[in-house]
Amino acid sequence: MGKASRDKRDIYYRKAKEEGWRARSAFKLLQIDEEFNIFEGVKHVVDLCAAPGSWSQVLSRKLYLPAKLSTDSKDQDLPLIVAIDLQPMAPIEGVIQVQGDITNARTAEVVIRHFDGCKADLVVCDGAPDVTGLHDMDEFVQSQLILAGLTIVTHILKNGGKFIAKIFRGKDTSLLYCQLKLFFTEVTLAKPKSSRNSSIEAFAVCENYSPPEGFSEKDLHRLLEKVGTPSGADDLGISFLTIFILHARTILTNTL
Ligand SMILES: C[S@@+](CC[C@H](N)C(=O)[O-])C[C@H]1O[C@@H](n2cnc3c(N)ncnc32)[C@H](O)[C@@H]1O
Numbered sequence: 001m002g003k004a005s006r007d008k009r010d011i012y013y014r015k016a017k018e019e020g021w022r023a024r025s026a027f028k029l030l031q032i033d034e035e036f037n038i039f040e041g042v043k044h045v046v047d048l049c050a051a052p053g054s055w056s057q058v059l060s061r062k063l064y065l066p067a068k069l070s071t072d073s074k075d076q077d078l079p080l081i082v083a084i085d086l087q088p089m090a091p092i093e094g095v096i097q098v099q100g101d102i103t104n105a106r107t108a109e110v111v112i113r114h115f116d117g118c119k120a121d122l123v124v125c126d127g128a129p130d131v132t133g134l135h136d137m138d139e140f141v142q143s144q145l146i147l148a149g150l151t152i153v154t155h156i157l158k159n160g161g162k163f164i165a166k167i168f169r170g171k172d173t174s175l176l177y178c179q180l181k182l183f184f185t186e187v188t189l190a191k192p193k194s195s196r197n198s199s200i201e202a203f204a205v206c207e208n209y210s211p212p213e214g215f216s217e218k219d220l221h222r223l224l225e226k227v228g229t230p231s232g233a234d235d236l237g238i239s240f241l242t243i244f245i246l247h248a249r250t251i252l253t254n255t256l
Contacts, residue, residue: 012194016054022090024194025126026054028203029164031192036205038162039063042121043079046111046156047095048102048149049127050083056095059083059124064094082114102127102148112155119158125149125165128201135200139170146176146204150183153209154217163206170200180206 012024021027033039039062047056063079083089084098084107091097096114100107102125127145131138146165153163163184167176173189180187184206191202211217 021054021057022052023054026058027194028126028192029055029058029124031194032164032190032203032205033058033062035190035192036188036207038122038164038205044115044118044120044122045079045081046120046123046152047081047083048123048125048152049085049145050097051085051087051089053083053089053092053095055124055126056081056083056089056092060092060094068094080115080118082111084111102152103144105151108148108152108155111152115156119161120156121158121161123149123153123157123161123163125163128166135170139168139172142166142168143172143176150180151217153183154211154215157209159209161209163204163209165204165206166201167204168200169202176204180204183211184209 010024012027016022016024016026019026042063045059045063047059050056059079059081064081067078079094081095082098083092083095084100084102086099086101088099089097098107098110098114100110102108125145127142127149129138129141129145146167149163149165153161157163163180165180167173167189169189177187177189186205186207188205188207189202190205195201195203
């Protein structure tokens with residue numbers, strides 16, 4: 001069966017059309033929220049890799065529009081939602097859009113500037129590379145997106161904040177889990193029912209941001225700058241792992 005006819009038989013595809021979501025992915029975020037209550041108390045959010053915009057629509061409908069409709073809400077109290085993607089997307093009420101590559105340190109700086117010193121409560125990242133079918137390569141590129149997301153997280157997420165990131169399940173999933181555990185006290189791998197069983201995607205739901213003592217967000221930022229240069233790409237794996245291993249050691253030394 002072709003992709004188009006498979007899509008038309010898909011319940012979430014049809015539901016998305018009926019409810020005016022730009023993509024069926026909206027249900028993944030809605031179902032993650034049903035399970036983990038990720039929107040509670042959230043006022044400042046970043047949506048990384050947001051196009052065509054169904055997650056941003058969820059953020060707008062769940063956070064921005066209710067606040068706007070509440071009679072006593074002043075402009076400065078309205079939620080701040082910043083969405084970023086390589087692709088342009090049609091406007092969504094209450095969502096500030098930035099077009100750029102999240103693995104580029106300059107783009108991360110633009111997002112950070114929108115926050116103007118205040119912190120985000122939630123960062124979501126549904127980023128996916130153009131899948132090549134070469135599993136190791138796809139997993140590697142996906143891990144670069146997670147690293148970029150984590151870099152932005154370390155600059156703008158408040159302590160106690162949440163990070164939701166799409167991952168590709170593979171041989172390095174437990175390593176990734178341990179790496180995320182260095183920054184968050186709770187990490188759960190979720191597979192919402194709207195995520196197709198045939199897909200290797202899952203979502204890391206990271207709660208209670210608490211970076212290791214002595215961690216400087218500049219470490220990851222420098223790494224991202226390095227990834228942006230052709231010679232830096234070669235040692236990405238080593239540098240990424242080195243940073244995490246050093247911090248893992250610090251944590252282990254402190255707890256033993
Ligand atoms: C699965 S789609 C996101 C769907 C979106 N969450 C929604 O609900 O509409 C993945 C997106 O990741 C974006 N992307 C991939 N690599 C990126 C990068 N390096 N920087 C910014 N966006 C990127 C792609 O352009 C694509 O729009």
